[in-house]
Amino acid sequence: MTTFDTIIIGAGWAGAVAARQLSRSGRKVLVLEARDRVGGRAHTWVHGSNAVDIGCSWIHGYKEGNPARSIAEELGINCHFPKPAEPGLYSSTGALPKETAVALGRALNSAVAAARTPHPAPEPTESLASSLFAKDSALFKSGVVGDDTAKDFARTLEVPLGLRLEKASARWAGWEAATNFTGSDAAPDGGYEALVQRLLDDAMANGAQVRINTKVTSIKEGDGGVDVTVAAGEKYTGKTAISTIPLGVLKRSLDMFSPALPDRYIEVVKGVHVGVLEKLLMRYAEAWWPKADTTGAYTFLPTGPAPTESSSALDVFEGSTLIVANFAAGTLPPGASPILLAYLSETPATALLKMPADEVGAAFHEFLQKRFEMQGPKPEEVQLTGWLNDEFSRGATTTPSVTSQGERSPLDFKELSRPVWDGKLGWAGEHTEMENRGSVAGAVISGMREASRVERLLKKGV
Structure with a gap:
């Protein structure tokens, strides 16, 4: 042998x-x-x-x-490298101005920077949420939106983190920022x-x-x-x-x-801890959504209560903060494609993975029509990843x-x-x-x- x-x-x-x-x-x-x-x-x-x-x-x-x-x-x-594209931010009142999205992003970045490796070190039981959502947090200083809307926007961090802000340690927040690779992204x-x-x-x-x-x-x-x-x-x-x-x-x-x-x-x-991050891909015959050729990604803030075990798929989407990449903007080769890709953080992902993919896709299409306030053709293909339940992965990456x-x-x-x-x-x-x-x-x-x-x-x- x-x-x-x-x-x-x-x-x-x-x-x-x-x-x-x-x-x-x-x-x-x-x-x-x-x-x-x-x-x-x-x-x-x-x-x-x-x-x-x-x-x-x-x-x-x-x-x-x-x-x-x-x-x-x-x-x-x-x-x-992706070509520059505009952000698209939707709150419960509809699309917000580009200036609001930019200002909110800066406020969140400032709050995250202030939370990095704090001294004196917080107790091991303290979470990143307690730091970001403190009354004196830079997250709220811009004043461009209400505090609740700013908190909802901060939940976009749960996509790269792979877990809820309430679970991430404040003691070690941002510890890797000095050594990991950040800056330019390429595909x-x-x-x-x-x-x-x-x-x-x-x-x-x-x-x-x-x-x-x-x-x-x-x-x-x-x-x-x-x-x-x-x-x-x-x-x-x-x-x-x-x-x-x-x-x-x-x-x-x-x-x-x-x-x-x-x-x-x-x-x-x-x-x-192993994180949760799933992706929902929707391929359409045509890009029917607004500003499809100029918006690189859409961020949707919740319009409903946080999901529970009894929530429908539509309820889950409406109660979650979602980031949706727009491939119709053509920021990468081979060019514009009528595809939307939603990033699902821990809360929506764990709920949606209990449902059939076609049901999830249909609910997301209904959600998009409601948030964009326009009708579009049904998707030609829906792909929902299942890394959390995959026997050879059991989740995304460590948090x-x-x-x-x-x-x-x-x-x-x-x-x-x-x-x-x-x-x-x-x-x-x-x-x-x-x-x-x-x-x-x-x-x-x-x-x-x-x-x-x-x-x-x-x-x-x-």
């Missing part, structure tokens, strides 16, 4: 980067992927010339050093999924083996290194192994490891540190990167990167980190 130098579990960003780096060093690499495709949480919806990422999307901080840029350039993949031609495939093609050209539809069921420390068993019953042995299993899945799979993982590691796995009775902190992500079994089993993925958690950059850096660590271990003759 062949003994691999490294077995990599998962063919997402982290696994693909590690496989490419190790195979280029002449190592025997096996990648095992449970899905019927590569990419993991990089997944691209394609229709004709349109490619829309419904998992991870932008290369954030493209000009600021994001390593995904270098990879795209090495593989000859062009990336594009790769063909979407992120194709970029990961190109990475793995490169790895395979250097001898790596990639097997999809291969779900790992057991990971054991063995005499020869690490023994990995898959659902079909086959067993593979590697001198080392790198797990890129998403944290949401790892939480439910701790019993697959033998011997058991250290108690401290298990405690952190259980304590770190910033959460409120707690004890203390969760960014060191949790460092703890999740620590190898076990004398270094033979390592960990990669966005959840293992303290400085760039929750991002493609974090996944890429973690893959590079683990490939280098494993290479050093192999050179020692492990």
